[in-house]
Amino acid sequence: MGLRNVFTEKQAEVIRQFNTNKDWKLMINTGAVRAGKTFVDNFLFFMAVHHAAEIAKEQHKPFVQFILAGASSKTIQSNILDELQTTFNLTFQFDKHGSFQIKFPALPPVKIVMAYTKSIAGLSSIRGMTSYGAYINEASLANELVFDEIQKRCSGKDARIICDTNPDVPTHFLKRIIDRAEETNDKTVVSNHFTIFDNEENLDPVYLQHLLNTTPTGMLYDRDILGQWTSGEGIVYSDFDINKNVITRAKFDELYPKPVQDHVLKYVAGVDFGFEHKGCIVVIAIDKRKDKYYMIEEITHKHWQKERWIFEAQKLVNKYGDIPFYCDYARPEYLAAFQDAGLKAFKAFKSRLYGVEKVGSLIKQVKFQVIKEAIDYFEKELFAYNWDEKTGEPEKKDGNDDVMDTVRYAIVTYIHLQEKRNAINRYEQSYADKAQIMDNLGLI
Known part of the structure; x- marks a missing residue:
């Protein structure tokens, strides 16, 4: 079965990038609401965890750790864990620290450690650990110090960080990372931009048209529909007639x-x-x-x-x-x-x-x-x-x-x-x- 049987063209492009580009360490998938970012990132998360398990076997480790991060436990549950349970028929057994394991046949387990990114308090669960990768959901909501600490924790062999986000202001630290990588031709950082139209085939046409009709003109339309990192220009209620x-x-x-x-x-x-x-x-x-x-x-x-x-x-x-x-x-x-x-x-x-x-x-x-x-x-x-x-x-x-x-x-x-x-x-x-x-x- 080809990628296009499961994924949109944009999602398939990101999957191919994940599999064939060996240089990157940080992938930022950014763009519009309902554009299919989280869906493909959940697959990437599963693929990255599988790769971490392979590294554990190669290094003869009984297990390795992997960071799963989001704004709160509620967003991680609704955006990631519930979807993984539905898609892969997984069940998660949480330990007393709120961590769980993912196991693959003939490979050591990977311990998934939660980190909450909205405040500096979210660092407590990952201080001092060595991680073999991370998945950061809703990354634009992350405290910059927490985001930076997650990057530092990902020091295991071939560790990679995947994150998805809706856009924010152009001065946001994530946008600065994207721009700096483009300016310096830094191959360790890759970014993929989604518009809502990249996921059009999976959206109900009535829903999509309603969203287009009701999203206010200007900054909100640019962000929510076109997925642009933009600041506002002009009056807030520009549609007022x-x-x-x-x-x-x-x-x-x-x-x-x-x-x-x-x-x-x-x-x-x-x-x-x-x-x-x-x-x-x-x-x-x-x-x-x-x-x-x-x-x-x-x-x-x-x-x-x-x-x-x-x-x-x-x-x-x-x-x-x-x-x-x-x-x-x-x-x-x-x-x-x-x-x-x-x-x-x-x-x-x-x-x-x-x-x-x-x-x-x-x-x-x-x-x-x-x-x-x-x-x-x-x-x-x-x-x-x-x-x-x-x-x-x-x-x-x-x-x-x-x-x-x-x-x-x-x-x-x-x-x-x-x-x-x-x-x-x-x-x-x-x-x-x-x-x-x-x-x-x-x-x-």
């Missing part, structure tokens, strides 16, 4: 007459308390039937104490019902004051890049609109809300993101909570289905 994403109060009331609003719309609020910078409350009306979001209120002000914010929030409750307030928790005493006042106040989900992508996707699909008469500072901030070229996230400047953050808190916390509820429901249904099958078999 005043002619499409802004509607009048009259148009909103036409779409949702007063009696209908009470039955169709759900209301949530975002809160950034501010003080020296602007504080803000926005109210978002959500039409769950159409997955549409409307900013219908914006209250923005400087130097208000918590009592005034409570007063404003209670007015909104009188107007829209007992709505949840998703709050910036940088000032916990203000959040506590809201709760003591009987308001349904909760910590906002604050992941910035994830949140910007969610809001940007809604803007691109015209599923987020603002009421023209509700706008105070929203529009002023929108066109000053730029990407930071150094961090690859929205710029943090006084006065350019208070309302932007508050809108994100409201919408994305709601979406995040819905996704968590749906995941729990799916798990409970799956559990119920399995229980029913066992019951039918007379096992319970």
